[in-house]
């Protein structure tokens with residue numbers, strides 16, 4: 210400020226001396242302080258010299274001068290010039306200078322181009338600018354394929370040398386794609402209830418990730434044994450930006466089945482595998498006292514039908530035309546139980562009652578594999594019979610002796626399947642008592658199970 214002060218002082222002084230300066234409403238005219246005269250300049254000051262100072266020029270800028278003498282006197286002594294720079298340039302130095310008595314301008318200035326900093330590169334993206342880092346240059350950002358721009362798409366270099374907006378980012382919002390193999394149905398093999406099922410892994414793609422490794426399977430592994438039914442296999446995949454894709458398909462395992470076979474009357478079945486699946490074999494068995502007529506084994510075929518036709522269980526043929534008790538009993542060995550009933554005569558009250566009970570219990574006794582033998586009366590009119598088939602008198606005598614059965618009173622003997630007498634009765638007994646005795650003491654475990662299944666058979 211001291212230089213300017215000196216300059217102002219000087220001009221004021223000069224104008225007073227020459228009486229030519231009128232003032233123009235600016236600071237100059239209001240300056241009326243009395244100061245001592247201290248001029249160091251030569252007295253040949255020429256206010257009319259249009260070239261008192263050199264012509265001011267400012268590259269990339271503008272000089273606006275005001276001379277009290279008019280437009281042609283831009284470099285006259287005392288001329289004041291405002292300096293400004295073009296758009297995009299910054300002024301360094303004085304914004305205002307004046308032509309001084311020493312024929313110099315009171316200061317200098319220059320215009321320097323304003324530049325923004327070089328924008329940093331961004332991940333998975335690029336930008337291009339219209340005029341580099343110059344003011345007004347516009348930079349447009351783009352992202353690589355599969356990435357989306359987030360933030361400011363363009364940035365402009367502003368007057369102040371800063372970029373507009375903020376740096377954008379390129380994010381992967383594009384989910385990967387995953388394609389599962391087609392759903393499939395597999396038949397379980399013969400005698401199996403499972404099937405081995407394989408498939409190719411799903412096809413995964415992503416626009417940005419070359420290889421996707423984060424593929425997870427929910428469900429059974431390919432190549433393993435699948436149970437009968439429907440299995441949903443799900444796959445999902447994440448790309449590096451945690452975008453997810455998923456797919457699923459169905460593995461259905463079918464077990465071909467034949468109709469469930471029914472046990473034959475007086476017989477039962479033992480089946481392999483799952484009883485009626487493809488390849489299962491069922492073997493027919495007849496209960497004691499019955500014989501199988503027909504095939505022993507049937508196999509379930511792929512077309513859901515069984516091989517052969519069902520056999521039947523027919524009553525065991527008992528040969529009553531034998532000469533000894535042993536020959537008769539042998540035929541029942543391990544096959545039937547015997548209930549031998551003896552009465553002195555047909556009119557015996559116990560016998561009559563017992564006979565009535567046994568008639569009604571026929572089916573229940575048959576279920577328990579019991580054959581009834583009757584020994585009636587005394588020789589010479591003694592009768593022995595199994596249902597309506599008569600026994601020889603030698604056989605009757607043999608049975609009485611072997612089992613010590615008296616002719617003089619009513620009695621019953623229960624023999625097990627080995628011919629051992631297990632129970633004797635001298636009074637009539639109800640069918641319930643008989644059944645419960647047999648069921649608890651005489652039946653084998655498997656017989657008891659079968660009896661349980663056929664419980665209602667006789668109703």
Ligand SMILES: *[C@@H]1O[C@H](CO)[C@@H](O)[C@H](O)[C@H]1NC(C)=O
Nearest residue numbers: 510511512513514515516517
């Ligand atoms: C099932 O297949 C067998 C031979 O594979 C054939 O003999 C039988 O007739 C077929 N049964 C039916 C019901 O198609």
